[in-house]
Amino acid sequence: MPFSLLKYGLNKDYPFEKHADLPAPTELKSSYDVVIIGGGGHGVATAYYLAKYHGITNVAVLEKGYLGGGNTARNTAVIRSNYLTSEGVKFYTESVKLFEGLSNEFDFNIMYSKRGQLTLAHTDAAVRGFRQRAEINKHFGGKTELIDPQQIRELVPTLNMNPGHLPVLAGLWHMDGATARHDAVAWGYAKGATQRGVELHQLTEVTDVIVENGRVTGIKTNRGTVNCGCAIQAVAGHSSLLAAKAGFKMPILSYPLQAMVTQPVKPFLDPLVSSPSLHCYVQQTGRGELVFGGGSDPYPLYNTRSTMDLKESLLAHAIELFPFMANMRLMRQWAGLTDMTSDYSPIMGLSPVENYYLDAGWGTWGFKSTPICGKTMAELVANGGKVPELIKPFAMDRFKTFQQVNEMGATAASH
Amino acid sequence: MKILNCPLNGPRNISEFVHGGEVRDMPDPNLCSDSEWADYVFYYENSITVIKEWWLHAPSGYWFIAERHTATDEILKTYDPSEIYKDRVEFSQPPKESVA
Numbered sequence: 046m047p048f049s050l051l052k053y054g055l056n057k058d059y060p061f062e063k064h065a066d067l068p069a070p071t072e073l074k075s076s077y078d079v080v081i082i083g084g085g086g087h088g089v090a091t092a093y094y095l096a097k098y099h100g101i102t103n104v105a106v107l108e109k110g111y112l113g114g115g116n117t118a119r120n121t122a123v124i125r126s127n128y129l130t131s132e133g134v135k136f137y138t139e140s141v142k143l144f145e146g147l148s149n150e151f152d153f154n155i156m157y158s159k160r161g162q163l164t165l166a167h168t169d170a171a172v173r174g175f176r177q178r179a180e181i182n183k184h185f186g187g188k189t190e191l192i193d194p195q196q197i198r199e200l201v202p203t204l205n206m207n208p209g210h211l212p213v214l215a216g217l218w219h220m221d222g223a224t225a226r227h228d229a230v231a232w233g234y235a236k237g238a239t240q241r242g243v244e245l246h247q248l249t250e251v252t253d254v255i256v257e258n259g260r261v262t263g264i265k266t267n268r269g270t271v272n273c274g275c276a277i278q279a280v281a282g283h284s285s286l287l288a289a290k291a292g293f294k295m296p297i298l299s300y301p302l303q304a305m306v307t308q309p310v311k312p313f314l315d316p317l318v319s320s321p322s323l324h325c326y327v328q329q330t331g332r333g334e335l336v337f338g339g340g341s342d343p344y345p346l347y348n349t350r351s352t353m354d355l356k357e358s359l360l361a362h363a364i365e366l367f368p369f370m371a372n373m374r375l376m377r378q379w380a381g382l383t384d385m386t387s388d389y390s391p392i393m394g395l396s397p398v399e400n401y402y403l404d405a406g407w408g409t410w411g412f413k414s415t416p417i418c419g420k421t422m423a424e425l426v427a428n429g430g431k432v433p434e435l436i437k438p439f440a441m442d443r444f445k446t447f448q449q450v451n452e453m454g455a456t457a458a459s460h
Numbered sequence: 461m462k463i464l465n466c467p468l469n470g471p472r473n474i475s476e477f478v479h480g481g482e483v484r485d486m487p488d489p490n491l492c493s494d495s496e497w498a499d500y501v502f503y504y505e506n507s508i509t510v511i512k513e514w515w516l517h518a519p520s521g522y523w524f525i526a527e528r529h530t531a532t533d534e535i536l537k538t539y540d541p542s543e544i545y546k547d548r549v550e551f552s553q554p555p556k557e558s559v560a
Contacts, residue, residue: 285506296502344479347508347531354461354475387502444502445495 066236067112073246076272077105079426080264082251082287083279084108085117086231086412087404089245090419091277091426093238098420099427102242105273106235107266109250113231116281119349119381120412121304121328121338122227123317125162126187127219129178129455132438133390134185136417139435141187141221143416151233155225156331162222162317163200165366167211171322174454175217188220203313208365211322222317224328227412234419254291254401261291261401275400275426282347282382284392284405293397296444297384297406300341301348303355305378307370309333314367321456323362334376337363340456341383341409349380383408388449389456393418393439394425394432402426403441409456462533464515467540468522480514483525483544490552510536512544 053059079095081088084106095101108114124144126137148155166172175191182189194206197216206213239245246268253265254276263272278287288295309332319326325339339359342352356378364371385408386392392406404422407414417435424433432440438450462474482504487496505511508531515526515538526538 285504286508289505289507294499294503294505296504298504298506345506345530346533348533350533352462445498447494447498 066232067245068239070246071244073105073249073266073268073271074244077244078103078274080104080271080273080276081106081279082264082276083115083281083404084112084231084235084245084247085115085279085281086113086227086234086415087281087407087418087422088277088279089113089231089234089238090415091279091404091422092243092245092419093234093241094420094423095426096238096241096243099423101423101427104238104243105271106238106243106245107249107251107264108245108247111247112235112245113228116381116383116407116411117227117231117415119302119304119379120227120409121326121336122224122412123162123326123328124157124221124223124225124413125219125317126221126413127162127164127178127182127189127217127455128452129174129181130390130450130452131181131185132450133452133455134181134187136435136439137414138182138185138187138221139420140414140417141223143420144223144225147225147230147233147416151237153229153233153236155229155233157223157225158331159221159223160316160328161200162219162319163197164217164219165197165213165318165320165322166215166217167208167213167320167322169214172215175215178217178455182219190218190220192216192218200316201314201318203367203369204318205366205368208320208323208362224317224330230412230415234415251287251290254287254398256292256398256401259397260399275402275430277402277404277422277426279404279422281405281407281411282384284384284403288396288403288405291396291398291401295392295403295405295441296386297392298345299347300345300383300385301350301380302338302341302383302409303351303359303378303380304336304338305351305356305360305375306330306337307335307373308376310335310373318366320362320366321454323365325359325362325366327363327366335370335373341385347382349382351378351380385409387444389452390450391418391439392441393422393436395430395440395442400430402430406439410452464526464535465538466517466520466522467524467538469517469520472517476517476519478516478518480516480523483512483514486549486551488551490554 255263
């Protein structure tokens with residue numbers, strides 16, 4: 046241990062106030078220019094970019110639990126942009142680029158680790174789909190290519206190339222695929238936002254949204270009512286419940302999504318591996334644990350319980366891919382609440398209430414979009430409701446005009 | 461294993477069943493507006509409550525209705541659709557298309 050650390054241990058004043066990452070909690074003010082509901086990655090990223098690029102700092106982020114304690118802490122931290130539609134690829138590619146620079150920007154390590162993501166094709170139809178995705182991805186600046194079984198063996202020597210009745214025919218190799226510490230992303234944004242004057246209010250639950258003449262004028266919370274110039278909802282799995290308070294319905298159903306992690310072992314798996322046909326994905330964390338994720342539960346539910354049924358079906362498939370994992374022990378299991386849209390794309394932008402903006406419908410693709418979502422939502426607010434080009438296709442209205450952005454085929458473990 | 465009580469086959473593992481979505485009235489597709497149709501197809505209450513929903517027992521191809529709480533996942537009752545739908549639901553005829 047370096048001796049210089051001792052002086053902190055012996056100093057009765059440490060930790061100093063100035064060393065704290067977040068300022069001490071304050072009372073709510075009576076009014077804010079912008080109120081962001083939801084203190085997860087998306088909410089604090091929006092606050093951060095509002096302060097950084099638009100000089101809007103009279104902002105409150107209201108969080109009913111603690112910072113990044115919802116889906117931000119429950120996702121499996123996959124960063125990728127190998128989507129199917131041009132709208133999706135353009136959007137997620139921007140996000141991947143922003144992620145690369147975040148540690149430097151925050152001066153705070155988000156443990157960003159670019160490993161590449163490998164998606165396996167077990168059918169001819171999947172190979173055709175992958176070819177299309179590779180071309181679209183390359184066209185919009187991503188690094189993705191179709192690779193053959195020999196190349197897959199070189200990338201992941203431990204992979205069973207003939208799992209069950211579904212031999213691996215080809216792979217979609219996405220070199221931009223990465224992972225990062227999801228909590229650190231929220232902490233980094235929150236630190237940067239609060240340093241610039243944004244207020245983060247944890248343990249502050251929104252109980253009602255006050256709408257007068259089609260405009261939101263205030264937000265009722267368990268700590269009192271605040272007036273606001275405009276409001277953004279970024280509450281993931283609970284989007285429909287909050288929208289109901291603002292007086293409208295959303296094209297969303299909330300499903301639990303379960304994941305689990307094993308005991309740590311020596312590093313053997315560099316890329317993130319997923320198989321849509323086997324409904325599962327596997328990755329090894331920096332600590333050596335293996336994270337398993339799959340599709341959402343088979344029916345909607347507002348509950349983050351875990352089930353034996355899902356564990357059995359998901360792990361049976363994971364063990365097909367890596368048979369030697371069969372005797373490993375699970376350390377933890379958890380679930381997040383995913384707000385699924387029918388086209389597997391997000392809902393961003395305007396709502397039926399004039400100055401109430403939506404950041405919802407993030408289903409199973411929310412973490413990877415955190416930076417670009419924050420940046421574009423901030424732009425939307427700063428321009429008084431003028432929707433940035435990049436997120437126009439994700440307007441909620443697309444369901445009324447039948448112009449969905451279909452990304453169902455591009456999920457890592459199709460649902 | 462979670463058990464669902466099928467009105468036709470008795471208590472079975474829930475993995476034998478397929479969730480069919482909330483029970484709600486379908487607007488007449490030939491008379492309603494696009495917006496009403498979109499509302500029916502894509503928009504949901506998605507609230508925390510007891511909902512009535514369609515379930516299919518896949519091995520026997522039997523559709524029925526279950527009442528389930530969307531937060532506790534408790535299935536309160538299951539019954540045959542004839543308990544709600546006493547009469548046949550009729551829709552208007554689509555306008556005749558000319559054959560080119």
